[in-house]
Amino acid sequence: MKLTPAVQKILSHYESDNPGTKANLARILMQGRLGGTGKLVILPVDQGFEHGPARSFAPNPPAYDPHYHFELAIEAGLNAYAAPLGMIEAGAGTYAGQIPTILKVNSSNSLAKAKDQAITGSVGDALRLGCSAIGFTIYPGSEYAFEMMQEIRELAEEAKSVGLAVVIWSYPRGEALSKEGETAMDICAYAAHMAALLGAHIIKVKPPTDFLEQPEAKKIYEKERIDIASAAARIRHVVQACFNGRRIVVFSGGAAKGEEGIFEEARAIRDGGGNGSIIGRNTFQRPRGEALKLLDGLIKIYQSKD
Amino acid sequence: MKLTPAVQKILSHYESDNPGTKANLARILMQGRLGGTGKLVILPVDQGFEHGPARSFAPNPPAYDPHYHFELAIEAGLNAYAAPLGMIEAGAGTYAGQIPTILKVNSSNSLAKAKDQAITGSVGDALRLGCSAIGFTIYPGSEYAFEMMQEIRELAEEAKSVGLAVVIWSYPRGEALSKEGETAMDICAYAAHMAALLGAHIIKVKPPTDFLEQPEAKKIYEKERIDIASAAARIRHVVQACFNGRRIVVFSGGAAKGEEGIFEEARAIRDGGGNGSIIGRNTFQRPRGEALKLLDGLIKIYQSKD
Amino acid sequence: MKLTPAVQKILSHYESDNPGTKANLARILMQGRLGGTGKLVILPVDQGFEHGPARSFAPNPPAYDPHYHFELAIEAGLNAYAAPLGMIEAGAGTYAGQIPTILKVNSSNSLAKAKDQAITGSVGDALRLGCSAIGFTIYPGSEYAFEMMQEIRELAEEAKSVGLAVVIWSYPRGEALSKEGETAMDICAYAAHMAALLGAHIIKVKPPTDFLEQPEAKKIYEKERIDIASAAARIRHVVQACFNGRRIVVFSGGAAKGEEGIFEEARAIRDGGGNGSIIGRNTFQRPRGEALKLLDGLIKIYQSKD
Amino acid sequence: MKLTPAVQKILSHYESDNPGTKANLARILMQGRLGGTGKLVILPVDQGFEHGPARSFAPNPPAYDPHYHFELAIEAGLNAYAAPLGMIEAGAGTYAGQIPTILKVNSSNSLAKAKDQAITGSVGDALRLGCSAIGFTIYPGSEYAFEMMQEIRELAEEAKSVGLAVVIWSYPRGEALSKEGETAMDICAYAAHMAALLGAHIIKVKPPTDFLEQPEAKKIYEKERIDIASAAARIRHVVQACFNGRRIVVFSGGAAKGEEGIFEEARAIRDGGGNGSIIGRNTFQRPRGEALKLLDGLIKIYQSKD
């Protein structure tokens, strides 16, 4: 499969990576209905770990079965499927070669109080399961942030050396931050930038609000008149924070919400130059038909210019 | 020995495992009087570590001898015998090849206050002692939960690479939970699901009550009208949480109790689609004859349809 | 040297050990005046680390010299000599092949407050110094107990793999225990059992009193009418806790005391089926002649039937 | 390229280093407009990690692009460019062989409270990215100082063994120090000396004030009449603390300030015998033209005698 110019341009930004990693990035970017456009939609299913099985799957019981998610991602024509170890192990054989997978190698759960995650997968696991990338969450602002950064540093070095790509979920939280600050414009851009500095190939953050958390940052935003008025402008600023567009950045959908809310967010991501969406609960908690319809709408947004 | 269709179907769910691990799972599933049915009864003897020798063995003094338990498991026609290092070392030579063994590689004791366990065995130990699996306890909800998850992640990766199976005892406890919550329906299903996500081949949990611990979960159970009224319905929900039946799940008998209580529990496990029982104190603390009679009754329940 | 039936029977209990470890156990059991009887007396000299040199050696100044202890153990016809790294290094060349040595690989000191020990020797040290075993102390009941168990687990696995034997000193202490509880019957049996479960070949505990520490244990001792009235009965119960006699268990003499007190203790150990004594301060703090006389008396007790 | 006598003399001070490390030091010292003079100006861009992208790059938006800094350093004729992993990865291919790079292998951020840094790069990363050196920050006076020293010790040993140079940023801070003390004369000289003792090839400190923090040190400074009156005298004392000039020492420009302030500082560094400047925010936050003009002025100061 010949790479499109859009994908070639993106790959050219990863100038320090070996061909193995570039091939895995290409696999993700060339997959599905958005294949070749430089845009991407990823299905993540780590909610079972984060919130428990009933809260995740009872609204749509077929989703208790790990095969369901592989099939949903394939049928919807998505770019990749991301999940923790057990979920991937339970389907990696059946769906081998049909959809790129991202092994989420750390995980939290709602019984834990510490703003930290447990390492629950390895680069070796990702290789034996045929994954294209590892995924890792950091919590900038947490007292465990340095430790988490050191963990992904080590895992990322190993992953890159064996030709895997690295996806970092950068979710600010912790004593240093107010609740509103967790999605503040300055904090979100900072979180994305740190993920880029840590060597991520793909960065995942939440769409920022127009709140500004840090006083020193606020001064600069005001002095330099950084445009953060619209959702698209805020996405554009995050893209800038990701090495001025040299790194792929995708945005999570967050809590379950209406179809129109999701589409509006996607249009802002597209208009701001973001690379796409990573959308879990809003899809697999809907009946399969509805989910496919929603994903179809989402993909069409990324396929269009406006 | 040709595998039965029931066992073949179970093995097909472990699609990411190497033939070594599949063979060890098959050894456990094809052993004893339930061999080939897809059901299993396991004898665990870690109570000496957990509560001390007198509380464990004084009610039936022959049980002080490690050979006693190997013989009990073999004579009763069970599927496997699980115990800590010293107990296995003391009989592994004599009973080699007669019953699959599971090396319990972490252990707690009643002199310790921390809701944690010490690692007391290794994958290397399991191999040199001819074991089919390693067993490991996690305490979801404990402040040590992340650490325990990381320990089993590492041990499990090593175990799988050398063809061993992995059994996870998932026992919720800790500051995050009320006493009642430790066996609550939502928590038990969550604990089982986390064990599955961590890559367990066999999951061991306690039979849940109909209590619901987490308010966010309670809302979903009520909204989605999840059936948790009967013991069998609750087992069925746990099975669902174990990748919709793609993982073997067994239930512990808990504190010593009457024969009828045990049988009733087993019928619920069977009717709910659980794979069987892991039963320790209720057997080895009874005189040998009584224990064999009890186990015979238990096995007959799993052999029958109702 | 042909093994006696008594020693052959003991070795048969170590059915999972390699010939190297069995040979080292045999070396200890066949050494000295008790060689071949299945009984043993060991000289431990770790008091210099525990209490300082003056408190240990000033009562008998020749004992400042490490060679003194090698010679005392050899001349008295003991089974083995146990000491920390420096003490063994200072005599291992001169006395090579004359007495089995046990390298004590962790050590405490009276300037430390933590109920823990520092690791002060390795399996590699034991090998280069020609030792037959490593020795390690655990403090069940201490907040460091899990960590200590993990340390000896790792060291024991390594020691067994290179043909060394493993001796565990199991000394309960810590916040979980009353002062009286440290030598309570239930706690002592529990401590011995945990050492056995951790894979010790030789277990060292203090002779228990008839106090019972844990309420749940007390109930069982009373209900099951476990005989703990006499010192010999208590030893017998400890032997039972050591896999019903499948593991060698020796008892320490404790604080300096009169000759008759030591002999009385030894008779109880013998009558209760214990394997012998590990006796330090009571020997090397006496003038050499007196120490030899005392050890002669002790050995004669183990040689006789009553 | 033949080394100049000035560079040869400097290299002769690194008498324990292998030819690989000497070659990398030579590469840095022979590069750019100060090449061969023994003086050097380095561009560091770790502010994105330390203060976030907007505070770092919004004043001069082209600086969001990692290529901008490589080009600035090359065009200005600097000696080296230092940055964290992601920044180097994003340009190392394009600018390979055009400017020596220093991989900053630990990083802090303004969301963290601990006076510590996370390790965010490795010696392996530095090698694969073609860097000449690794850079590492220590915080003498912090409760994490010992740990940071141990980290750089290990990294430095590895770096030296593969022919890389080691740059230590020594920034005193922590409970042991007053705010004024962080840049005090005694503390700065001490911080520089510790970096030298830790084996740094290039030491980076802030220019000291004439404040004296530690009473015991103050006594000596007064008794021995150490000249710390002028900025140049203070630089001279720092050079003395760096093995009497046997180690390269460069000074940071600190917070953004006027051109004349920067030039004055540089003259003091030159007059005191320091090796040069490491200047970040004061350059890349200015428009490119202004930055080049500033750097031209700076370089001319180091080229001239007064």
Place this chain on the structure above:
Amino acid sequence: MKLTPAVQKILSHYESDNPGTKANLARILMQGRLGGTGKLVILPVDQGFEHGPARSFAPNPPAYDPHYHFELAIEAGLNAYAAPLGMIEAGAGTYAGQIPTILKVNSSNSLAKAKDQAITGSVGDALRLGCSAIGFTIYPGSEYAFEMMQEIRELAEEAKSVGLAVVIWSYPRGEALSKEGETAMDICAYAAHMAALLGAHIIKVKPPTDFLEQPEAKKIYEKERIDIASAAARIRHVVQACFNGRRIVVFSGGAAKGEEGIFEEARAIRDGGGNGSIIGRNTFQRPRGEALKLLDGLIKIYQSKD
């Protein structure tokens, strides 16, 4: 160079060491004006790390240069020179083969509050720099004492395996001790004994006072009438605590003081059977001529009988 009988006797005490380590001990014992006598004077220069450069070197500015100390030790005819990594690296090439060096592999500093040290050098460093030994400080009585003991255990095992000697600085301090207790007779002898037990070849302690810190020890000193009245008697007791003279023990000079005080201390060390002095600040803080005169006087004391 043929070994003298005095040195041969000392070496015979290191009966478990390999020829490499014995050769390095011999190099130290055969070096300089005391070469062959079994006595030794060592120059340690770790004060720069401990107290900062100005407090260490301003009284005698040529001492800022690392070469100064190599030359001082060589010209004075001392046995060895001990210093941290950077100091050795800065002169190891120039003075290779001219004086045995001891790499101090851990270091404290006066900005740190913890009674601990950072590891700042390795066995690999010692080998590549041609050192004869590694040096390590332990703080018995500190909350970090167990950790420090474990660090030197590991380093010492590695050092011995590659033929290096091991020097332990044993300096009691911490919550367990009163200020007076840090140099108390019982504590000093205990500290020396622990260093010996940890496997040190050369032990360095401070000369003890006649204070007794621990009540249990005091009882024994009084009961056994241990002679601690004179400085020489106290040295003799320390020698006894070092395996009755089987280990080399040297004493530090402590804080700067008058020439006569130093000579008096040396006579006591000699008369008590100690092996010599390790003297830093009292030499390098004096002008070179005075230092040489002082060291000449010191050496003459060790050369004479009284």
